[in-house]
Structures are given as C-alpha cells and as structure tokens.
Amino acid sequence: MMDFSATVEKKQGHTTEPDLQVDLQAANQNILDTQGLRRTLNNRQAQLLAIGGSIGTGLFVSIGNGLAAGGPGSLLIAFTFYSLIIACVNNCIAEMTVYHPVSGGFIRLAGKWVDDALGFMVGWNFFFYEALMIPFEITALNLVLSYWRDDIPIAAVCAVCIVLYA
Numbered sequence: 679m680m681d682f683s684a685t686v687e688k689k690q691g692h693t694t695e696p697d698l699q700v701d702l703q704a705a706n707q708n709i710l711d712t713q714g715l716r717r718t719l720n721n722r723q724a725q726l727l728a729i730g731g732s733i734g735t736g737l738f739v740s741i742g743n744g745l746a747a748g749g750p751g752s753l754l755i756a757f758t759f760y761s762l763i764i765a766c767v768n769n770c771i772a773e774m775t776v777y778h779p780v781s782g783g784f785i786r787l788a789g790k791w792v793d794d795a796l797g798f799m800v801g802w803n804f805f806f807y808e809a810l811m812i813p814f815e816i817t818a819l820n821l822v823l824s825y826w827r828d829d830i831p832i833a834a835v836c837a838v839c840i841v842l843y844a
Contacts, residue, residue: 739818812843 719727744753771784780786785804789797816839823830 739821812839815839 741753744756771787774787774791778790780790785797785801787797788800816836819839820832820835823835824832
C-alpha cells in the first residue's frame with residue numbers, strides 16, 4: 679500500500695491540486711497492481727448496464743401480442759408513454775431522497791412522506807411483486823424454450839429453476 683503520510687511530510691503541508699492528482703493516480707495504480715481490478719467505469723460500460731437493466735424478460739415475452747395486434751407504431755407510443763411515467767416516478771424518488779435521505783429505499787420513503795401504514799403496504803406489495811416474478815420467469819423460460827425445441831419437458835425446466843433459485 680502507498681504511504682500517504684510520507685508524501686504529505688515531504689511536501690510539508692504544501693499540497694497542490696496537481697500533486698494530489700498524481701497521488702490519486704498512484705494509489706489507483708497500486709490498487710490495480712495488488713488486486714487486478716480497476717475501480718472505474720467508462721461511459722460505454724455505464725450505458726450497457728443501463729440497457730441491461732431496462733431490457734427484461736417481460737419485454738421479449740409480452741411484446742409479441744402487442745406487436746401482432748397493433749404493429750410497431752403502437753408499441754412505440756406505448757413504450758414512450760410508459761417511459762415518461764417512469765421518468766416522473768424516478769424524478770420524484772430522486773427529489774425525496776435528496777431532500778430527506780433515509781435508509782431503506784422507496785419503502786421507507788413512502789412511510790416518511792405519507793404514512794407508516796402506506797410504507798408497510800408498499801413493503802408487502804413489493805414482496806408479493808418479487809415473489810410472483812419467480813413463477814413468471816419460469817413460465818417465460820418455458821415459453822422461450824418451447825418455441826425453439828419441443829422435446830424439453832416443462833417439469834424438468836421447473837425443477838432446474840427451483841434448484842437454481844434455492
């Protein structure tokens with residue numbers, strides 16, 4: 679590890695911004711050398727994380743009926759409208775978090791800003807949502823696998839998913 683106290687003693691309290699920049703670069707290089715890990719993300723990696731988080735199974739599974747019934751224009755309008763609603767919700771959560779930060783995320787925010795009873799119900803609602811996502815994911819996986827191959831038994835896919843979730 680790099681000894682920062684020796685660096686400060688050499689400069690006798692007279693550190694400038696370029697000197698601190700060099701020290702930080704040396705510390706990052708030391709972290710990279712000892713652990714083999716660079717603790718930065720570039721712009722492309724951050725964009726790929728955002729895309730990966732927004733594209734889920736529901737998009738690929740449930741989009742088929744909407745595409746067949748309404749065409750690509752209706753999907754564009756629906757996803758644009760949905761994105762605007764989500765943007766407003768995210769903006770509200772960001773403003774509440776910055777104004778009064780609490781530990782616990784949106785569940786605690788509902789309890790702090792409205793009522794503890796609402797926070798309690800938001801917590802249970804989120805639990806049920808996450809609990810019902812597991813069967814949905816298994817059903818979506820069966821649907822995708824049965825599209826490509828007919829010889830895979832549904833019970834085997836369910837058993838493998840249950841084992842992997844546990």
